Amino acid sequence: MARRHTILLDEVPADLAAVAERIEQLTAALGTKRETKGLSKAEDREWSELLDYWVHVEALQGKRKGDEDIATDPLALLVVAERFNLAAPQQIQKLREHFTRQASRIVGVELSPAQVKKLHHLLRTFNPAQPR
Numbered sequence: 312m313a314r315r316h317t318i319l320l321d322e323v324p325a326d327l328a329a330v331a332e333r334i335e336q337l338t339a340a341l342g343t344k345r346e347t348k349g350l351s352k353a354e355d356r357e358w359s360e361l362l363d364y365w366v367h368v369e370a371l372q373g374k375r376k377g378d379e380d381i382a383t384d385p386l387a388l389l390v391v392a393e394r395f396n397l398a399a400p401q402q403i404q405k406l407r408e409h410f411t412r413q414a415s416r417i418v419g420v421e422l423s424p425a426q427v428k429k430l431h432h433l434l435r436t437f438n439p440a441q442p443r
Contacts, residue, residue: 323399327372330397334365337395359383360391384431385410386424 324330341358344350350358363383369375383391389407392398398406415421422430 323396327368331365331368331372333395333397334361334368337361338365357391357394360387361395364388364391364397380435382435384428386427 324333338358338361341350341354341361344354345358360383363381366375366379366381367388381388386407389403389410392403393400411421414427
C-alpha cells in the first residue's frame, strides 16, 4: 500500500478528470493488494466507498446516468473525499454544511451522520412490495 500513500501526497486534483484518475490509481493499488495479500475489512470498505464516489464523478462527467444504487451515504462519501484528498477541505466543509442544511429542512430536525446513514440505508433497501 506504499503506492497509495504516494498518491495521497499529491495536491488536491484540479478537476473531475484528475479526481477520476486518482480514484483509478487508488482502486488499482487496492485491487493489486487484494489479489496478492488480501484486503482487511477496512480496506475492502474503502475500496467500495471509492467505487461509489467514482460513480458520482462519472455521472458529473456525463459517463453515467447517475441513477445507480450507491451503498455509501452522502456524508460518508465526503469522509472518503477527505481521507483520499479528492477535494479541498473547504469545499468538503461547504458540501457537508449544504447537505446537512438541506436534510434538516426536509426532515425538520438536524440529523447526525449516523442518522443520515440509517436513513440512506432505509431509502435504498425498503421494498414496499416485500412480504413480511
